[in-house]
Amino acid sequence: MISTLILTKNEEIDLPGCLESLFWCTDIHVFDSYSSDATIDIALKAGVTLTQRKFDDYASQRNAALNQLDFKFDWVLILDADERIPPALIPQLLSNVQQAKPSVNGFRIQRRDYLGKSWLKHAQISPLYIRLVRRGKASYHRAINEVLQVDGLVQLIDGHFDHYPFSKGFSHWLNKHNNYSTMEARRWIEEQNGAEQFSLVKALSSKDFSERRFHQKGLFYKLPARPLIKWFYMVFGRRAFLDGWAGLTYATLQAIYEYLIVLKTNEMIDVTPVEVLEVVPATLAKKFRRLQTSYFRMQSKQIEA
Known part of the structure; x- marks a missing residue:
């Protein structure tokens, strides 16, 4: 019902936790920028689909993944390795794509950023991100701090996913x-x-x-x-x-x-x-x-x- 895309570059620390939170997903794609650590071994052992491409910029890398990968499902969940899907969000993701009207091609989800175990509830500037899109209906712009544009309506999902930007120190x-x-x-x-x-x-x-x-x-x-x-x-x-x-x-x-x-x-x-x-x-x-x-x-x- 939902495919997942994870972009990686030397993510041996974070990738295991990300994949663990995706136990419910049957089509996971790791799009790697030629990692030199154990990222590749972790992905292969987990049985996910691995594709590699030389990194040029963030928008181009993400667009290449969205356009070139053979996703099994019409909806794609986009994650970074330092992000996690909590159990409470899973039924919300599945129910929203099931009930989505043809005019709806994207969903915005609240992200909770953490420093250690502390949720940056007030300090976080941008809490909402488009992370669930219909295949072929979204593209990224700007090489850095890229913007995802969706061709169609974007709705809000009730729930949140977690982000640990300081997981590597x-x-x-x-x-x-x-x-x-x-x-x-x-x-x-x-x-x-x-x-x-x-x-x-x-x-x-x-x-x-x-x-x-x-x-x-x-x-x-x-x-x-x-x-x-x-x-x-x-x-x-x-x-x-x-x-x-x-x-x-x-x-x-x-x-x-x-x-x-x-x-x-x-x-x-x-x-x-x-x-x-x-x-x-x-x-x-x-x-x-x-x-x-x-x-x-x-x-x-x-x-x-």
Whole structure:
């Protein structure tokens, strides 16, 4: 009734738990980016279908899996290895696909992020994700922090699945987001160079959650001092302090991630070779430096205060 897709790259720590939570699924596909650890052995011993493809970017990798794999069922559940399906969600998944009207091609599910054993109830910024789609009716966009677009209606499933982003430790999370920040900085420059238009109206009122998040993120990247803005928003706006030490830690890590993107974007604009700089409008560099100047002025005022 439901096939499952899991993307992997060196997931020997998390894959066993993910597969264990899918005991009810009879068609599991592991789409691997040539892991060098025991991921392949774990998948083969579990009897799942294993396919490998060289990784280029997240959207391309996920689209290749959705388009090329021979799923047995019309509905595909999309998971990462550090995610789990709790028993209470299983009947909700099955009943919703059974009752889905032809116009419904996707389902959004609440995700609960954990730091250790602590649920980041308040600190988590995006709790809803499209993870169950009808085959051939969904595709990913954006190379990093990809957006899943569904051709048809998307409904909400009553229930949640669990996510453990720190299962491999803080060092792994930091290394992963160091790579993410490089990709985000490149994407930011490309979007600005391509004159991508972000709409405040869509960011605030779009009925499509993915579209709303896309425009929110695009506008957020234009703000000066956004690492500080994000920290204050998470800690006080979303009340991450109610999650205790875990919430404050997570907010701080997210602010560090944003600051890495700012630093790398600045670095790419300043040190990119001349032939590459020619494709980046001069106005972009000036605009970024104005934002940077505002940011450091704000920091200076806070220090003086």
